[in-house]
Amino acid sequence: MKHTHENERTNENRDESSYSRREVLKMAALAGSGIVVGMSGMASLFAINSSFKANGLVHPESEDTQPEEVNKDAIPFYGARQAGIGTPQQMYMYFAAFDMISEEVEKLKQILKIWTAYSADMTAGRGLRETNGQQQMNSVRESSISSSAKLTVTFGFGSTLFIRNGIDRFGLASQRPDELNDIPSMPGDSLNPQNSGGDICIQVCSNDPTVAFHVIRKLAAVSSGIAVLRWIQIGFIDGSDGQTPRNLFGFRDGTANIELASEKSKKNHVWVDSSKGPAWMANGTYLVARKVRMDMEKWEQTSLIKQEAIFGRLKNSGAPLGKQDEFDVVTMREIPRNSHVWLARSVGTKILRRSYSYFEGIAPMTGHLNAGLFFISFQQSVHTQFVPMLSLLAKFDALSPFLSTVSSSVFACPPGASEGGFIGEELFKG
Amino acid sequence: MKHTHENERTNENRDESSYSRREVLKMAALAGSGIVVGMSGMASLFAINSSFKANGLVHPESEDTQPEEVNKDAIPFYGARQAGIGTPQQMYMYFAAFDMISEEVEKLKQILKIWTAYSADMTAGRGLRETNGQQQMNSVRESSISSSAKLTVTFGFGSTLFIRNGIDRFGLASQRPDELNDIPSMPGDSLNPQNSGGDICIQVCSNDPTVAFHVIRKLAAVSSGIAVLRWIQIGFIDGSDGQTPRNLFGFRDGTANIELASEKSKKNHVWVDSSKGPAWMANGTYLVARKVRMDMEKWEQTSLIKQEAIFGRLKNSGAPLGKQDEFDVVTMREIPRNSHVWLARSVGTKILRRSYSYFEGIAPMTGHLNAGLFFISFQQSVHTQFVPMLSLLAKFDALSPFLSTVSSSVFACPPGASEGGFIGEELFKG
Numbered sequence: 001m002k003h004t005h006e007n008e009r010t011n012e013n014r015d016e017s018s019y020s021r022r023e024v025l026k027m028a029a030l031a032g033s034g035i036v037v038g039m040s041g042m043a044s045l046f047a048i049n050s051s052f053k054a055n056g057l058v059h060p061e062s063e064d065t066q067p068e069e070v071n072k073d074a075i076p077f078y079g080a081r082q083a084g085i086g087t088p089q090q091m092y093m094y095f096a097a098f099d100m101i102s103e104e105v106e107k108l109k110q111i112l113k114i115w116t117a118y119s120a121d122m123t124a125g126r127g128l129r130e131t132n133g134q135q136q137m138n139s140v141r142e143s144s145i146s147s148s149a150k151l152t153v154t155f156g157f158g159s160t161l162f163i164r165n166g167i168d169r170f171g172l173a174s175q176r177p178d179e180l181n182d183i184p185s186m187p188g189d190s191l192n193p194q195n196s197g198g199d200i201c202i203q204v205c206s207n208d209p210t211v212a213f214h215v216i217r218k219l220a221a222v223s224s225g226i227a228v229l230r231w232i233q234i235g236f237i238d239g240s241d242g243q244t245p246r247n248l249f250g251f252r253d254g255t256a257n258i259e260l261a262s263e264k265s266k267k268n269h270v271w272v273d274s275s276k277g278p279a280w281m282a283n284g285t286y287l288v289a290r291k292v293r294m295d296m297e298k299w300e301q302t303s304l305i306k307q308e309a310i311f312g313r314l315k316n317s318g319a320p321l322g323k324q325d326e327f328d329v330v331t332m333r334e335i336p337r338n339s340h341v342w343l344a345r346s347v348g349t350k351i352l353r354r355s356y357s358y359f360e361g362i363a364p365m366t367g368h369l370n371a372g373l374f375f376i377s378f379q380q381s382v383h384t385q386f387v388p389m390l391s392l393l394a395k396f397d398a399l400s401p402f403l404s405t406v407s408s409s410v411f412a413c414p415p416g417a418s419e420g421g422f423i424g425e426e427l428f429k430g
Numbered sequence: 431m432k433h434t435h436e437n438e439r440t441n442e443n444r445d446e447s448s449y450s451r452r453e454v455l456k457m458a459a460l461a462g463s464g465i466v467v468g469m470s471g472m473a474s475l476f477a478i479n480s481s482f483k484a485n486g487l488v489h490p491e492s493e494d495t496q497p498e499e500v501n502k503d504a505i506p507f508y509g510a511r512q513a514g515i516g517t518p519q520q521m522y523m524y525f526a527a528f529d530m531i532s533e534e535v536e537k538l539k540q541i542l543k544i545w546t547a548y549s550a551d552m553t554a555g556r557g558l559r560e561t562n563g564q565q566q567m568n569s570v571r572e573s574s575i576s577s578s579a580k581l582t583v584t585f586g587f588g589s590t591l592f593i594r595n596g597i598d599r600f601g602l603a604s605q606r607p608d609e610l611n612d613i614p615s616m617p618g619d620s621l622n623p624q625n626s627g628g629d630i631c632i633q634v635c636s637n638d639p640t641v642a643f644h645v646i647r648k649l650a651a652v653s654s655g656i657a658v659l660r661w662i663q664i665g666f667i668d669g670s671d672g673q674t675p676r677n678l679f680g681f682r683d684g685t686a687n688i689e690l691a692s693e694k695s696k697k698n699h700v701w702v703d704s705s706k707g708p709a710w711m712a713n714g715t716y717l718v719a720r721k722v723r724m725d726m727e728k729w730e731q732t733s734l735i736k737q738e739a740i741f742g743r744l745k746n747s748g749a750p751l752g753k754q755d756e757f758d759v760v761t762m763r764e765i766p767r768n769s770h771v772w773l774a775r776s777v778g779t780k781i782l783r784r785s786y787s788y789f790e791g792i793a794p795m796t797g798h799l800n801a802g803l804f805f806i807s808f809q810q811s812v813h814t815q816f817v818p819m820l821s822l823l824a825k826f827d828a829l830s831p832f833l834s835t836v837s838s839s840v841f842a843c844p845p846g847a848s849e850g851g852f853i854g855e856e857l858f859k860g
Contacts, residue, residue, distance in 0.1 A: 091639070194794060209521075210668035213678065213789055217799060221730050229797035234789060238640035248643065300651050359643055359664060360790075364624060367659030369647060 075152050077123040079416040081283050082423075084152030085352070085378050086266055089245070089254075090205040093235040093356040094212040095289065095374065096220070097198025097409070098227040100161070105170040109428060111226045112155075115202070115219055116422040119153035122215055149211045153219075154203040155423045156287050156411025161199040175427055177277045177412050179286050179382045186394035188405055195291065195407040198230040203287075203376070209236075233291065233407075235356025235374045244318060244326065247357060247373050249299050249402070251311045252318035254353040255326055256344075269350045269385070270378050280426035283415035285378045288351075288386050291358070291407040294372040298402055310398040312339030338398045347392055349385040351377040372403075382410055505582050507553040509846040511713050512853075514582030515782070515808050516696055519675070519684075520635040523665040523786040524642040525719065525804065526650070527628025527839065528657040530591070535600040539858060541656045542585075545632070545649055546852035549583035552645055579641045583649075584633040585853045586717050586841025591629040605857055607707045607842050609716050609812050616824035618835055625721065625837040628660040633717075633806070639666075663721065663837075665786025665804045674748060674756065677787060677803050679729050679832070681741050682748035684783040685756055686774075699780045699815070700808050710856035713845035715808045718781075718816050721788070721837040724802040728832055740828040742769030768828045777822055779815040781807040802833075812840055 075083050100108060162168075162176030202219060206212040212234075220229050237245035244252040260266055267273075274282035299307070308314055308321065312335035318326035320341065322334035335342050359371040379385040394400065414424045505513050530538060592598075592606030632649060636642040642664075650659050667675035674682040690696055697703075704712035729737070738744055738751065742765035748756035750771065752764035765772050789801040809815040824830060844854045 208668055209666040210676070210678075210787065213787070213801070217726060217730075220797065220799075221727075229792050229799075232789075232792050232799075236639040238638055246640065248640075296647060297651075300647075357640065357643075359662075362659050362662055367650065369650075369659075369662075371643070 074124055075150055077120040077153065077417075078419050080418075081271060081285075082154050082413055082416045083123070084154035084203055084205050085285060085354070085413065086270065087152060088150075088242075089237060089354055090150050090152070091207045091237055092205065092209040092212050093233075093374070094204045094216040095233045095235070095356075095376075096202045096204070096216050097158070097230040097232075098200045098202070098220075098223065099230045100169070100199045100227050102226050103169040105172075105428070107226050108161075108170050109422075111223050112424050113422040114222050115153075115155070116417050118219060118222060119215075119423075120417075120419075122218070123151050123153060125149075125151075149206045149208040151204070151206045151211055151215065153215065154205075154413060156201040156203070156413040157424065157427070158198050158201065158409065158411050160197060164199075172427065175278050175280060177281055177286075179277065180410055180412055181383070183288070183290075183382070183387060183390065183408050183410060186390060186405065188394055188400055188403060189408070190404050190406055191408055192406055195231045195233070196409050198409070200227065201287070201289075201409070201411045209234075231407075233289075233358065233374050235358045237356055245355075245357075247355070248294055248296065248359075248371055249307070249311075250315055251307075251313060252326060253355055253373070255313075255318055256350070257353055258327055259350055260352050265350070266352070269380060270352050272380055276380070280414060280424075280429070281412060282426075285380065285413050286382045287409075287411040287413050288375070288377050288379070288382055289407070289409045289411070290375045290405050292373045292375055293370065293404045293406050295402045295404075296369045296371055302402075309336050310339060310402075312336060312341030336398070338396050340393070340397055340399045343392050343397055344389055347389045349379075349389055351379045351385050351389070353377050378413070504553055504555055505580055507550040507583065507847075508849050510848075511701060511715075512584050512843055512846045513553070514584035514633055514635050515715060515784070515843065516700065517582055518580075518672075519667060519784055520580050520582070521637045521667055522635065522639040522642045523663075523804070524634045524646040525663045525665070525786075525806075526632045526634070526646050527588070527660040527662075528630045528632070528650075528653065529660045530599070530629045530657050532656045533599040535602075535858070537656050538591075538600050539852075541653050542854050543852040544652050545583075545585070546847050548649060548652060549645075549853075550847075550849075552648070553581050553583060555579075555581075579636045579638040581634070581636045581641055581645065583645060584635075584843060586631040586633070586843040587854065587857070588628050588631065588839065588841050590627060594629075602857065605708050605710060607711055607716075609707065610840055610842055611813070613718065613720075613812070613817060613820065613838050613840060616820060616835065618824055618830055618833060619838070620834050620836055621838055622836055625661045625663070626839050628839070630657065631717070631719075631839070631841045639664075661837075663719075663788065663804050665788045667786055675785075675787075677785070678724055678726065678789075678801055679737070679741075680745055681737075681743060682756060683785055683803070685743075685748055686780070687783055688757055689780055690782050695780070696782070699810060700782050702810055706810070710844060710854075710859070711842060712856075715810065715843050716812045717839075717841045717843050718805070718807050718809070718812055719837070719839045719841070720805045720835050722803045722805055723800065723834045723836050725832045725834075726799045726801055732832075739766050740769060740832075742766060742771030766828070768826050770823070770827055770829045773822050773827055774819055777819045779809075779819055781809045781815050781819070783807050808843070 075087050077083060102108070157180075159176065159180035159182070161170065161172065162180070163173045202216065204212045204215045204219075206215070216232065244255050244257075247253040260269055270285050272281045272284045272286070302310075304315060312330075313320055313326075317324070319328055320330040320335060321339075322331060323329075330341060330345060332342060332345065337343075353375075354377070355373050355375045357371070358374050359369065361370050362368060363370060377386060414426060417423045417425065505517050507513060532538070587610075589606065589610040589612070591600065591602065592610070593603045632646065634642045634645045634649075636645070646662065674684050674687075677683040690699055700715050702711045702714045702716070732740075734745060742760075743750055743756075747754070749758055750760040750765060751769075752761060753759075760771060760775060762772060762775065767773075783805075784807070785803050785805045787801070788804050789799065791800050792798060793800060807816060844856060847853045847855065
């Protein structure tokens with residue numbers, strides 16, 4: 001394939017990061033259509049695009065078509081911190097892990113720019129652009145993204161992005177946070193490495209499952225040739241508006257999040273302080289994702305009184321044992337010392353829980369349900385907040401015999417992007 | 431295990447089918463707790479229950495606890511025809527196929543009675559009863575079932591229920607409808623028999639995915655020892671309120687259903703006439719379920735103009751080619767003769783579509799999405815309405831190269847149950 005390098009506009013004086021949203025999306029249209037781009041860097045990509053336009057291969061209307069709608073009450077994508085962490089939990093989640101194919105840092109920056117532009121556009125309800133062959137049309141949508149979809153797209157970087165098998169593919173090894181060390185092996189772990197880790201994670205949450213599907217699909221499509229999907233986990237919570245969701249054992253999950261409701265407490269427990277760890281993680285947070293299979297049949301055979309003793313809470317109301325309401329303060333001496341709540345609280349650390357239930361069919365012979373919790377938490381430090389809690393729970397929790405952890409991942413979620421910038425930008429300034 | 435047969439009440443004069451809802455649920459509580467019941471028939475089960483109560487093994491409050499809430503705007507379970515067919519489509523589906531373990535017809539009737547009672551209760555929002563060990567408490571719920579969940583539970587009988595490998599397990603072979611013959615093998619079929627067929631299907635639909643999960647879970651749990659889950663398929667549609675859902679290729683799916691909106695047209699095309707087929711199927715319908723994997727990556731590479739030519743409709747509006755609005759009348763000469771719409775309409779038969787999209791992860795090496803459509807249609811006759819349409823599509827449809835059918839099932843959905851009766855009751859009167 002031969003491309004003319006002449007360009008209708010002068011690009012020399014433009015900084016790469018100042019490309020307009022529309023320009024980045026146009027580059028993505030080319031990337032997504034499977035065109036092999038032999039040159040690195042954004043300027044050459046843009047030149048190719050202009051060349052395509054001159055050859056009539058880009059739909060003539062694509063450049064002039066303005067986005068038609070913007071959801072004024074959508075959750076903003078741009079901001080000092082990423083959405084989908086402290087923002088209210090939506091009903092549906094698609095959580096994808098990608099591995100980089102390319103080993104060029106410019107390609108990494110390129111895909112982060114493309115993903116940022118797409119995520120901002122889709123979050124704002126500007127629709128899913130089509131990249132059919134050489135066409136890119138704003139007016140064609142796989143799915144309508146209305147404000148009620150409450151779409152958020154959240155990015156994280158895995159340990160392998162910084163160094164993999166001892167190789168520093170992107171020159172980022174010195175930027176690797178210590179927090180990205182694997183979580184130590186725990187009793188009850190039965191991990192599948194194929195469904196754990198990955199270079200980059202994208203958590204897509206929405207109240208509309210079709211929207212979440214198409215957002216992941218689109219982000220995967222535009223990364224063609226640069227990154228490849230490693231695994232996807234989907235999940236759901238119950239639609240009890242504003243109430244703490246129940247896990248599949250019927251107990252409310254995330255009641256303690258109320259202690260992290262204020263911005264001040266999130267600053268203390270969730271958002272990374274600029275004084276700790278690498279500078280690029282300021283206003284970021286660390287994400288732990290652990291897929292925990294739950295034995296529904298065994299639970300069904302466990303009496304209510306025993307179930308409540310195991311959790312340390314009443315099933316119906318969610319109140320701590322001995323109390324009336326879900327948000328009543330836990331009195332430690334009133335709940336069993338091997339209960340889930342007693343052990344989790346005894347550590348004294350706080351994490352922001354944002355988990356989703358999953359269901360993935362049945363075991364062919366027994367008919368047992370393959371279901372559980374895709375546990376997600378956000379914290380300033382995995383090793384001082386999360387690991388001590390997990391270690392205690394894995395050893396002593398009365399709930400453990402009902403659980404089996406089948407995947408485990410840690411990602412560093414960078415701060416949010418500002419308009420004109422891109423997710424993870426700070427990482428490349430170090 | 432030895433049980434006293436003495437009974438606090440006199441049961442002699444009661445017909446089996448007149449057991450109260452609460453009595454049937456109590457039987458289910460025992461069934462669900464894994465207690466092996468060596469005697470057949472309902473009366474003995476009830477006797478055992480009373481015996482348990484006398485022995486203090488049944489929670490003393492369980493009999494006196496009244497259901498607390500009833501959703502006045504829930505979709506009624508009881509009625510001449512089953513819900514979940516002609517009723518508005520909900521956002522989520524759990525479709526389960528069960529195989530009978532027991533070969534006693536009384537056990538089959540028993541589980542149908544139990545399932546009917548549970549389904550009616552849960553649909554009405556009376557909550558999910560717990561069957562923890564010997565307890566059964568109305569006040570304990572895995573999930574709140576509000577009217578907004580719009581739960582429907584729909585039952586169907588597979589060919590094997592009537593005769594399996596030449597064996598008439600339940601004495602029902604003479605009642606088998608000819609319509610239950612397998613759908614002939616089609617080009618593009620790549621069927622997995624493990625995920626096809628089954629003795630009994632239950633389609634659970636709700637706007638709350640957690641509700642749908644727990645309803646299937648509970649119906650599976652109470653069938654313990656009588657039936658076993660064979661497969662479960664879950665699905666979703668987009669949340670575009672009241673609009674025709676889009677399939678994962680971005681095209682509206684089910685536009686033609688408007689031709690079946692009236693009760694009169696449903697009588698002509700969906701509900702089985704008492705003059706045709708076995709008498710027990712009057713007011714029933716035949717369900718076809720075919721899982722169709724869709725090649726998302728190939729579709730992504732297909733231009734919009736080609737996509738629209740393949741479907742015969744515009745992607746954004748859903749209008750037939752050459753028209754403005756989704757529901758404009760199709761002019762056959764304006765759309766390609768190998769388009770999906772042209773071929774489907776050329777047969778001249780009408781079917782009621784009620785399909786759901788599915789997503790089941792990615793292929794490990796390629797990252798390709800395992801996604802598609804769990805096609806469901808309801809019709810008076812599979813062989814005169816559905817098979818001719820499918821045969822034409824499978825051969826000539828321009829969409830076929832993007833599709834692969836991985837499961838296929840046909841079920842006979844009996845009429846609805848009336849209060850005091852049970853689903854499929856008519857089958858045992860033949």
